[in-house]
Amino acid sequence: MARVKDPTLFSVYFGVESDALQAAGLIDPFLDVDINLFIDPVLLEKSSHPQIRKQGIDEFRRHFQNFVRLLAISKEENDAAWKAARRQLDLREPPENGLGYGGSGRSGSSRPEDVRIAIMRTSKEIIELGANDPEMVSLMGFFEENVGADTISDFTARVITEQLASITEAFCKANSIPVHDCNVSTDHKLPLFTTVRGRKVPIVLVPLDIVRELPVANDWSEIERAALQNARIRDRVNRYLGGLARPTIADRKFALRKAAMGSVEDFDLFLAAVKDNVTSYDPNLDALGYYRLKAIFSNGFEGLKQPRTYNLSVGPQEIIRLVNDTLDLFKRHVEKGNLWEELWIEGKPKKERASQLIYYAIADAFCKANNVDISPEANMGGGPIDFKFSSGYAARVLVEMKRSGGTVVHGYEKQLEFYKDASQTEFGIFVIIDYGDLGNKVNEIRQIQQTRIDIGARASEIIVIDATPKASASKRK
Structure with missing residues (x-):
């Protein structure tokens, strides 16, 4: 991990008031340290930014509809359809938004192939239930132990890159921040941050209302609380937990998975409950500080x-x-x-x-x-x-x-x-x-x-x- 010296805020580096970012509904990120927040695709359609609420969610659904369609027609792993679906699932970390578990450096990384395979296998299992909602991938961090919230954030960010770049470019132009052509976006220019080593890094700003705090050790308790707002899911979970006096996180995850994946109706109900009840990170509570x-x-x-x-x-x-x-x-x-x-x-x-x-x-x-x-x-x-x-x-x-x-x-x-x-x-x-x-x-x-x-x-x-x-x-x- 890179060493951190003199962390730099976007607002300080580019000479703009932090309140201006707040008023625009955007995170004022550190340019050289990751923030422990993640983009939750469940929140996209709730965003106050029309680029996200309309174009962003449409692009996300279109992209993963194709992913679901390819998995649905795949007969076995590594056939042509499976490989095509695999190409749709880009798990590389985008270094431009500064979200994630990383402590410093903001350098992008890639994840092991077994994480990608785990997501694909679980998605295939859900599809075989009869579910086809492309937003099923939003819940992979809950269903798969090795899939973290930062992974979900990263593949979401890559799918909605153009919408995030559009918001960033508009803010920068409104606040006289220079923008430049870069390889992140084909249609929009972005501000550049020069690292201590002289490398120019493009920066993408992220709306506040599409992020949540990263769960610790894959503890998706917020997902659990959101899903249990539905009485039917709550009753099913309680049955699976049975007489356990002190269920562990693993016990609760098992019960929720069973409750969600019993049938296509159960899964659709589970996904709807999560989408209805999950909320974005609250600046007033500031749980992470x-x-x-x-x-x-x-x-x-x-x-x-x-x-x-x-x-x-x-x-x-x-x-x-x-x-x-x-x-x-x-x-x-x-x-x-x-x-x-x-x-x-x-x-x-x-x-x-x-x-x-x-x-x-x-x-x-x-x-x-x-x-x-x-x-x-x-x-x-x-x-x-x-x-x-x-x-x-x-x-x-x-x-x-x-x-x-x-x-x-x-x-x-x-x-x-x-x-x-x-x-x-x-x-x-x-x-x-x-x-x-x-x-x-x-x-x-x-x-x-x-x-x-x-x-x-x-x-x-x-x-x-x-x-x-x-x-x-x-x-x-």
């Missing part, structure tokens, strides 16, 4: 003093001091200021991503001032660690951030240690965001920490941040 992150990078962080300098030549201990200072500042604003409010949504904790993004924005200011690389969600062979701070090869510090209601003990005892081994460093900091449900977990991990210290091993630091609701500053003593 994206808008707070954007505000910090646009206007700075109130209360963030000019970071002091650090003598990085003395080794990793100095980077640890820098990282601890960033965490101290984050902790102070959550516990003593009002930043805790940004971590809650309608009386419930926001997703883990929200606290990570806000902390990242604060830490970036320190790193920028001291020429330290910060890589959010850096993958070092053992999976994605939340943050890696580095200066040269030897000086690396990892930070893992967990919600108190999550797998805290496993995260400290196993996960962080695995990441440290993979990245060949001894330095790790484990941060717990405490929403009031921590229980005895912190005592358990402190015992693990002490045991490691007693045998002479290096134990990762533990920091607990109290994110429980506080009284207003004027009422605190």
